[in-house]
Amino acid sequence: MAELALSEVHGRRTGGRRLRPTLWWLVTPAILFFVLFFLIPIASLFAISFDKGAQGVITFQGNLTLDNFARIFTRSLYYEAVWRSVWLGATVSVLCLIIGYPLAFVIARTLRPGAALLLTILVLASMQLDMVIRLYGMMVLMGDNGLINTALMKVGLISAPLPLMYNSFGVIVGLVQVTLPFMILSLVGAIKSINPSLEEAARSLGSTRWHAMRTVTWPLSLPGVYAGTLLVFALAISSYVVPALMGGWKVVTLPIHIYQQIAEVGRWQFGAAIGVVLFGTSLLAMAVYILALRRQAGGRM
Amino acid sequence: MSDIRLDQLTHSYGETRAVDNVSLSIAEGEFYSLLGPSGCGKSTTLRMIAGFVTPTSGRILIGGGDVTRLPPERRDIGIVFQNYAIFPHMSVAENIAFGLRLRKVPRAEIDTAVEGALAQVGLSGFGDRYQRNLSGGQQQRVALARVLVTKPRILLLDEPLSALDKALREEMKFWIKDLQQTLGITTIYVTHDQDEALTMSDRIGVMRAGRIEQSGTPREIYEEPASLFVTTFIGQSNVLDATYAGAEGPRAAAMVEGRALSAELSHALPRGSAAKLVIRPENVLMGPEAADRNLTQLPATVIGESYQGAMVRYRLRLGSQELVAERQNQAHLARWRPGETVTVGWDPGRARLLPAD
Numbered sequence: 111m112a113e114l115a116l117s118e119v120h121g122r123r124t125g126g127r128r129l130r131p132t133l134w135w136l137v138t139p140a141i142l143f144f145v146l147f148f149l150i151p152i153a154s155l156f157a158i159s160f161d162k163g164a165q166g167v168i169t170f171q172g173n174l175t176l177d178n179f180a181r182i183f184t185r186s187l188y189y190e191a192v193w194r195s196v197w198l199g200a201t202v203s204v205l206c207l208i209i210g211y212p213l214a215f216v217i218a219r220t221l222r223p224g225a226a227l228l229l230t231i232l233v234l235a236s237m238q239l240d241m242v243i244r245l246y247g248m249m250v251l252m253g254d255n256g257l258i259n260t261a262l263m264k265v266g267l268i269s270a271p272l273p274l275m276y277n278s279f280g281v282i283v284g285l286v287q288v289t290l291p292f293m294i295l296s297l298v299g300a301i302k303s304i305n306p307s308l309e310e311a312a313r314s315l316g317s318t319r320w321h322a323m324r325t326v327t328w329p330l331s332l333p334g335v336y337a338g339t340l341l342v343f344a345l346a347i348s349s350y351v352v353p354a355l356m357g358g359w360k361v362v363t364l365p366i367h368i369y370q371q372i373a374e375v376g377r378w379q380f381g382a383a384i385g386v387v388l389f390g391t392s393l394l395a396m397a398v399y400i401l402a403l404r405r406q407a408g409g410r411m
Numbered sequence: 412m413s414d415i416r417l418d419q420l421t422h423s424y425g426e427t428r429a430v431d432n433v434s435l436s437i438a439e440g441e442f443y444s445l446l447g448p449s450g451c452g453k454s455t456t457l458r459m460i461a462g463f464v465t466p467t468s469g470r471i472l473i474g475g476g477d478v479t480r481l482p483p484e485r486r487d488i489g490i491v492f493q494n495y496a497i498f499p500h501m502s503v504a505e506n507i508a509f510g511l512r513l514r515k516v517p518r519a520e521i522d523t524a525v526e527g528a529l530a531q532v533g534l535s536g537f538g539d540r541y542q543r544n545l546s547g548g549q550q551q552r553v554a555l556a557r558v559l560v561t562k563p564r565i566l567l568l569d570e571p572l573s574a575l576d577k578a579l580r581e582e583m584k585f586w587i588k589d590l591q592q593t594l595g596i597t598t599i600y601v602t603h604d605q606d607e608a609l610t611m612s613d614r615i616g617v618m619r620a621g622r623i624e625q626s627g628t629p630r631e632i633y634e635e636p637a638s639l640f641v642t643t644f645i646g647q648s649n650v651l652d653a654t655y656a657g658a659e660g661p662r663a664a665a666m667v668e669g670r671a672l673s674a675e676l677s678h679a680l681p682r683g684s685a686a687k688l689v690i691r692p693e694n695v696l697m698g699p700e701a702a703d704r705n706l707t708q709l710p711a712t713v714i715g716e717s718y719q720g721a722m723v724r725y726r727l728r729l730g731s732q733e734l735v736a737e738r739q740n741q742a743h744l745a746r747w748r749p750g751e752t753v754t755v756g757w758d759p760g761r762a763r764l765l766p767a768d
Contacts, residue, residue: 305494305496307492307493307494307496308496308498308499310461310463310483310490310492310496311490311492311496311498311554311557312498312509313462313463313482313483313484314461314462314483314484314486314488314489314490314558314567315484315489315509315510315513315557315558315561316484316510316513316514316561317484317513318482318484319482321513325509326498329500330499330500
């Protein structure tokens with residue numbers, strides 16, 4: 111169901127028509143680009159993660175070892191970061207779902223198309239500004255001398271600034287801000303594809319608005335829920351900028367470790383190994399999620 | 412006693428009035444059709460009765476109680492949609508049980524009721540199927556079963572046959588009508604298909620531009636149309652330019668192509684005003700059939716003939732105007748070729764004089 115979910119959000123699967131050989135040249139540039147700038151770098155990082163540590167060396171030497179991985183899983187500094195990343199990703203996914211669902215419902219079901227368009231533009235507009243600029247904006251708001259703390263102290267509600275930033279709270283707020291549009295767009299697509307007559311049928315059979323939402327709209331929007339939560343989870347768990355800026359290096363996630371190892375210590379082999387663990391963790395978490403959903407759906411999906 | 416009453420019901424989208432001051436009374440057990448072209452307001456009217464659209468003004472009464480402000484779930488109505496709206500994530504049995512569960516009916520009773528409903532619509536054994544494994548006609552039956560099992564006071568049908576192919580549509584027409592009569596449930600049927608409306612309804616309301624142009628039995632609508640719109644929308648009509656020349660006994664005298672013809676008149680018209688004389692093609696007789704002196708008789712020229720199996724259609728020239736006659740294709744009846752002249756005639760009681768639109 112969840113795999114299907116992703117494809118459904120991005121439009122119905124087209125019948126598998128064979129690509130004619132004469133059309134292959136149309137996809138060649140994209141494939142070349144993908145191989146050169148994605149597959150090769152990722153493969154080489156994967157390779158050097160099994161290489162013996164050597165400061166400043168960035169190419170594969172062939173000194174095969176599992177030391178880098180052993181280090182990650184024996185030192186609490188690193189394996190706690192794995193857990194922290196997963197926990198942050200899961201929390202952000204759930205928060206995005208809770209905040210995003212009502213808005214997505216309104217956008218998908220609002221009566222006037224103009225109002226829906228306006229809301230969609232607002233959602234997309236928040237994605238137009240560069241993430242770093244948006245995060246600096248949030249720092250202005252949430253810092254010790256930021257707008258929230260200054261205002262609360264002026265009113266006299268608090269005497270010392272609340273710790274809104276440079277902790278998990280700040281990172282979670284930042285990640286939700288960055289990933290929420292992806293959740294909303296996934297959900298809007300899914301809710302829009304539900305025939306409104308279904309909700310009306312439920313109403314005329316005796317459902318209240320809330321009951322119809324719970325028994326008809328929600329279960330039928332699950333493909334979008336799955337797609338949105340998986341997307342947000344993947345984005346959150348791999349985010350470097352948000353934990354760096356909003357966590358102030360105090361909330362150390364896997365991407366922070368990767369950056370430190372590669373950019374500051376120059377140990378590409380160990381940084382690459384953390385990268386492989388991050389990738390593996392992300393895949394594993396998604397697999398667990400999908401399997402749990404399958405079990406819960408009891409084979410119906 | 413009227414079961415549904417619409418009292419000056421109006422719905423405006425901004426400047427346009429989708430439904431304009433509609434008043435209507437529907438008796439208990441009656442099958443009433445709202446018939447009209449798309450955009451005439453028939454669906455909006457139905458959706459207001461169902462509670463999905465709030466009227467701008469006016470009242471809706473069901474069984475004497477004012478439901479205008481009640482939400483859909485408290486109106487005691489059942490509705491079948493054009494696309495059937497079967498819940499795709501529930502089995503057929505769960506779909507049918509949906510309304511009963513809401514009413515807190517005990518589990519065992521629900522199971523019996525679902526079996527009964529499936530049997531009633533001829534789908535016994537389909538309980539475990541899902542919507543994706545059902546044909547259009549089967550979905551239609553499930554949608555009806557799901558509604559009827561809750562025993563609503565009013566049944567609303569929103570173009571329920573328009574998504575089916577022609578053969579199935581014919582079959583379902585009679586099936587739905589039979590079911591409705593067996594249950595004696597007050598029904599409002601929205602359609603743009605005149606055949607459906609004429610075959611199924613006790614009464615029809617023909618709608619145009621948000622208003623009910625005429626409300627009456629199928630026979631009244633077809634044979635005594637109140638306006639040019641009704642007579643051209645339901646079936647086909649010849650519409651001849653005429654001038655009202657005054658009363659002539661119970662009928663009206665109309666000048667058509669320089670001849671005084673008599674026709675039924677149900678509107679007050681000023682003498683000398685422009686009007687239209689309408690006559691259905693099947694009522695236009697030709698040659699020997701038109702020989703009776705009690706008929707309106709006119710000389711005409713055949714300008715076209717088209718063979719339609721059971722019927723032959725003739726295009727006729729009558730002075731400066733054209734007329735279509737539809738005659739049975741039977742061995743004993745004469746046939747005419749284009750260019751031939753022929754006497755046409757009709758029973759003046761079948762012709763109507765209507766005000767020009």
